[in-house]
Amino acid sequence: MAKHGGWAGKVLRVDLSTGKISTENTIEKYKDFIGGTGIGYKVIWDEVPSATKPFSPENKIIFGTGPLAGTGAPCNGKTAITTLWPTCWPKPLVASGHMGGHFAAELKYAGYDAIIIEGKSEHPVWLSIEDARVELNDARRLWGLGIRRTTYEINLQMGHEASVAAIGQAGENLVPMSVIINSVSHSAGGGAVMGSKNLKAIGVRGTGSVYISGKKEEWEKAIKFHLSLLGANNQHVVPSSPQPWAEYYSPGSRWISSKGRNWEASRPPIETGSCDPHNLNRIAYRSNNAVFFLGNDAWKYTVRGNGCTGCPIRCHTILRVPSVYSKYAIPEIGQNTCGGLNFGRAFFKTFPDGPKSQTSIEACMVGMHFADDLGIWNNYGLLQRDFQKLYYDGILKTKIDEKEYKSYSWDKFEKGDPGFLFELLPRIARKDGELATALGMGTGYMLERWGISEEDWKKDPALQYWKMGHPRHHSNEDSGQIGVIINTQYNRDAQCHSHTNFIRNGLPIEVQKRLASELWGSPDAVDATLAYTPMNIYKAKMAKWSLLRKELHDALALCNWMGPISASPLKERGYRGDDSIESLLYTLATGDKKSCQELDHVAERILLLHRAITIRDMGTKEMRTMHDTIPDWVFEDIKDKSPFSKGTNRMDKEDMRIAMDMYYEEMGWDKKTGAPTLETYRKFDLGDVAEKLKQKGLLP
Amino acid sequence: MIKECSKAILDSIRESSKSGLLLPEKEIFSKFTQKLVKSHEQIRDDAIKAMLDEVISSNEDITVLYDSIYCRYYYSALTMTEAYARLLLLKKENSLHLMASIIRENSAKYPRPIPITVFQNFPFELRQDDILLCINKMIELQEYEDIEQVTTSIGNLFFYSKRYLDFDYAMMLAEWEDVGCIENP
Ligand code: SF4
Numbered sequence: 001m002a003k004h005g006g007w008a009g010k011v012l013r014v015d016l017s018t019g020k021i022s023t024e025n026t027i028e029k030y031k032d033f034i035g036g037t038g039i040g041y042k043v044i045w046d047e048v049p050s051a052t053k054p055f056s057p058e059n060k061i062i063f064g065t066g067p068l069a070g071t072g073a074p075c076n077g078k079t080a081i082t083t084l085w086p087t088c089w090p091k092p093l094v095a096s097g098h099m100g101g102h103f104a105a106e107l108k109y110a111g112y113d114a115i116i117i118e119g120k121s122e123h124p125v126w127l128s129i130e131d132a133r134v135e136l137n138d139a140r141r142l143w144g145l146g147i148r149r150t151t152y153e154i155n156l157q158m159g160h161e162a163s164v165a166a167i168g169q170a171g172e173n174l175v176p177m178s179v180i181i182n183s184v185s186h187s188a189g190g191g192a193v194m195g196s197k198n199l200k201a202i203g204v205r206g207t208g209s210v211y212i213s214g215k216k217e218e219w220e221k222a223i224k225f226h227l228s229l230l231g232a233n234n235q236h237v238v239p240s241s242p243q244p245w246a247e248y249y250s251p252g253s254r255w256i257s258s259k260g261r262n263w264e265a266s267r268p269p270i271e272t273g274s275c276d277p278h279n280l281n282r283i284a285y286r287s288n289n290a291v292f293f294l295g296n297d298a299w300k301y302t303v304r305g306n307g308c309t310g311c312p313i314r315c316h317t318i319l320r321v322p323s324v325y326s327k328y329a330i331p332e333i334g335q336n337t338c339g340g341l342n343f344g345r346a347f348f349k350t351f352p353d354g355p356k357s358q359t360s361i362e363a364c365m366v367g368m369h370f371a372d373d374l375g376i377w378n379n380y381g382l383l384q385r386d387f388q389k390l391y392y393d394g395i396l397k398t399k400i401d402e403k404e405y406k407s408y409s410w411d412k413f414e415k416g417d418p419g420f421l422f423e424l425l426p427r428i429a430r431k432d433g434e435l436a437t438a439l440g441m442g443t444g445y446m447l448e449r450w451g452i453s454e455e456d457w458k459k460d461p462a463l464q465y466w467k468m469g470h471p472r473h474h475s476n477e478d479s480g481q482i483g484v485i486i487n488t489q490y491n492r493d494a495q496c497h498s499h500t501n502f503i504r505n506g507l508p509i510e511v512q513k514r515l516a517s518e519l520w521g522s523p524d525a526v527d528a529t530l531a532y533t534p535m536n537i538y539k540a541k542m543a544k545w546s547l548l549r550k551e552l553h554d555a556l557a558l559c560n561w562m563g564p565i566s567a568s569p570l571k572e573r574g575y576r577g578d579d580s581i582e583s584l585l586y587t588l589a590t591g592d593k594k595s596c597q598e599l600d601h602v603a604e605r606i607l608l609l610h611r612a613i614t615i616r617d618m619g620t621k622e623m624r625t626m627h628d629t630i631p632d633w634v635f636e637d638i639k640d641k642s643p644f645s646k647g648t649n650r651m652d653k654e655d656m657r658i659a660m661d662m663y664y665e666e667m668g669w670d671k672k673t674g675a676p677t678l679e680t681y682r683k684f685d686l687g688d689v690a691e692k693l694k695q696k697g698l699l700p
Numbered sequence: 701m702i703k704e705c706s707k708a709i710l711d712s713i714r715e716s717s718k719s720g721l722l723l724p725e726k727e728i729f730s731k732f733t734q735k736l737v738k739s740h741e742q743i744r745d746d747a748i749k750a751m752l753d754e755v756i757s758s759n760e761d762i763t764v765l766y767d768s769i770y771c772r773y774y775y776s777a778l779t780m781t782e783a784y785a786r787l788l789l790l791k792k793e794n795s796l797h798l799m800a801s802i803i804r805e806n807s808a809k810y811p812r813p814i815p816i817t818v819f820q821n822f823p824f825e826l827r828q829d830d831i832l833l834c835i836n837k838m839i840e841l842q843e844y845e846d847i848e849q850v851t852t853s854i855g856n857l858f859f860y861s862k863r864y865l866d867f868d869y870a871m872m873l874a875e876w877e878d879v880g881c882i883e884n885p
Binding site for chain 1: 717718720779780781782783784787809810811812814815817818821822823854855865866868869870871872873876877880881882883884885
């Protein structure tokens with residue numbers, strides 16, 4: 001067999017029940033699925049039987065990187081963690097989370113493309129991987145520790161270069177709302193699945209490298225080209241304020257560097273400056289997610305950005321907030337991005353000094369400190385929204401006993417005192433009391449436990465609850481019908497950024513329409529925000545493209561928060577991006593020549609397999625009515641504005657019916673059931689999958 | 701000497717643009733008159749004018765803009781966009797006009813209302829009180845009767861032009877940017 005670049009070549013399999021450690025050939029077994037979620041779904045389809053429970057030893061958890069992990073490709077640090085998702089309600093189904101940081105690169109340098117964890121250890125263990133030396137180690141002394149201390153202890157043993165993916169107390173205690181974290185703040189769900197297997201952590205250190213098949217100069221040229229097209233975080237391609245080099249700007253852009261804006265907690269302070277896009281050495285100065293989310297006060301606490309392997313964006317802002325040490329005795333340094341930064345703040349409705357205030361920043365620091373040490377997941381903010389609803393609607397009082405109710409300082413909560421988080425978050429991780437236990441189960445199971453109808457949650461637009469225990473994630477608020485379609489497809493929140501990165505890129509609508517016309521065949525594929533037009537086939541094409549590129553990124557180990565490169569900051573290119581970047585990098589890295597259409601074909605195979613597992617495990621082909629559902633609030637408007645009028649996200653039911661028809665048709669799925677047809681499975685070389693579904697009556 | 705001087709004029713326009721500034725014609729005149737006087741060259745304004753014209757005609761990137769009283773300003777398109785150069789010119793002239801044209805442009809082009817913070821930040825750097833004063837003045841003047849404001853649920857002020865956006869649309873867009881985008885990262 002020809003030697004491939006990109007892939008390390010081996011998949012590590014660790015059976016915790018027997019202690020057996022073995023390897024498989026990546027190319028022979030998984031090349032048709034590339035890596036990441038592709039390997040994850042393949043393992044779940046082949047090896048995890050229907051009706052398996054997430055915490056049963058028969059469930060598997062797959063840490064999948066891809067051929068671009070550990071290379072010089074920009075933003076290549078993702079490890080896709082695939083397993084049966086314990087917060088998926090009413091029945092856990094397959095899903096994946098995407099962990100950034102340095103774990104993926106170290107795993108590749110150690111010689112592995114993925115790790116399949118199966119079985120259950122008799123007692124707590126941690127897995128060490130040092131190139132070919134792979135061992136299970138006793139973790140009894142680590143059990144009960146937070147993620148930080150665990151990481152520290154393992155780094156003491158393996159050296160500071162080792163990347164450690166660990167669970168905290170939440171994962172150990174089988175709290176479904178738990179995460180796995182490496183490199184301080186890079187998380188993904190599945191913590192409790194690791195906990196159920198008695199696996200505390202995986203430490204990995206590799207001394208090898210990733211072989212690139214293409215010529216060195218071609219590879220370097222491709223990397224430089226890719227870098228030249230990058231914007232700021234979420235591929236926002238214009239600055240947030242007018243800059244001398246910029247034709248356009250957008251106050252909603254995450255490209256917030258400017259003259260006079262400094263990382264003031266750096267020693268000495270560093271001015272971010274104008275950041276002309278042609279200066280590739282200043283990409284890291286463009287974004288500051290702490291300022292974007294927490295307001296201008298965060299400049300004075302900013303040390304710098306931090307991030308994943310090969311990523312110049314550095315969206316995990318490092319903050320130094322001295323007051324939290326004196327007030328709360330927690331470390332004054334913290335780092336995170338988006339949801340992680342907002343974790344603590346989002347519990348509170350108000351703060352004594354305003355929404356983007358010193359207290360709110362302190363709440364962020366306290367929230368990050370606990371969430372990233374105990375390993376708690378926030379389900380894209382639904383945890384905090386649930387909590388507020390339960391409290392302010394008076395539901396909580398009726399669900400927990402008086403003694404427990406009084407054990408919380410509700411006055412602190414109402415006032416916006418970050419000290420309240422000391423009471424709530426450790427209890428969630430310990431399943432301490434009825435409230436904490438219910439919150440830690442995830443929304444669907446919490447509602448079921450407390451006899452609350454899911455319909456009640458679906459009716460409240462403030463909750464943004466979508467389905468199956470999870471919230472919306474870039475749905476109608478971002479691109480009308482396209483976002484809605486995308487949000488119907490997964491078994492957790494959608495986590496697709498392909499569409500939102502384009503919609504929010506900051507370019508004027510005329511430019512966006514011109515680019516849309518080139519990418520999806522018509523300017524009508526996109527609408528101006530909050531000015532939606534009826535469904536058309538180009539929107540269906542954009543929805544499909546968005547989903548395929550998400551799957552492709554998850555398989556290649558690229559960050560879907562930074563791609564696809566559908567636009568760029570370059571005026572001389574007419575702000576065009578290049579949507580064949582993935583194929584350029586894949587081909588050069590692996591030596592397996594694939595056009596972007598051919599790569600999209602593989603991505604479609606991966607998405608199709610996800611669909612097949614979902615159908616198999618739900619035991620029904622009626623996906624349209626039982627899975628791809630849309631909550632009522634999508635069809636409502638607070639002012640009762642009609643769909644397609646300006647200023648509303650409200651969708652129209654009949655129009656969404658047409659939208660789903662068009663999407664299923666684009667995918668080659670049966671319009672009545674929403675299930676893929678036999679021909680479609682065959683087209684993607686999944687005939688064997690189709691046969692198994694056919695035997696169970698699960699083909700349309 | 702003339703050649704050297706033309707080159708120096710070209711360099712100083714490009715340097716100014718690189719630093720994010722327009723170069724006013726009168727500054728070029730005073731700088732180069734002094735320089736030439738020092739070198740005992742006979743120089744007249746029309747000679748500098750001729751040099752400037754030469755610089756413009758032989759360098760595609762050098763562009764001239766006029767303010768409302770027909771004073772000339774120069775910039776290099778190598779490092780400064782026309783949009784930014786016009787903004788700088790407006791900033792020099794009239795805060796009301798500046799704010800109105802920025803608000804209108806945003807409402808028409810993107811379309812979106814813009815937050816008050818845009819005017820507080822670089823490159824406008826206006827004080828909140830001055831911005832509010834301008835807005836209050838606009839209310840009294842017919843030529844700005846299209847400029848309106850909305851306040852989001854977290855109390856932040858956004859401006860828009862009703863020529864391009866109606867109140868509901870502007871309100872929802874402002875709320876989306878101020879609250880929605882942050883809650884949906
Ligand atoms: S954008 Fe952020 S999450 Fe994505 S690769 Fe870069 S640092 Fe990591």
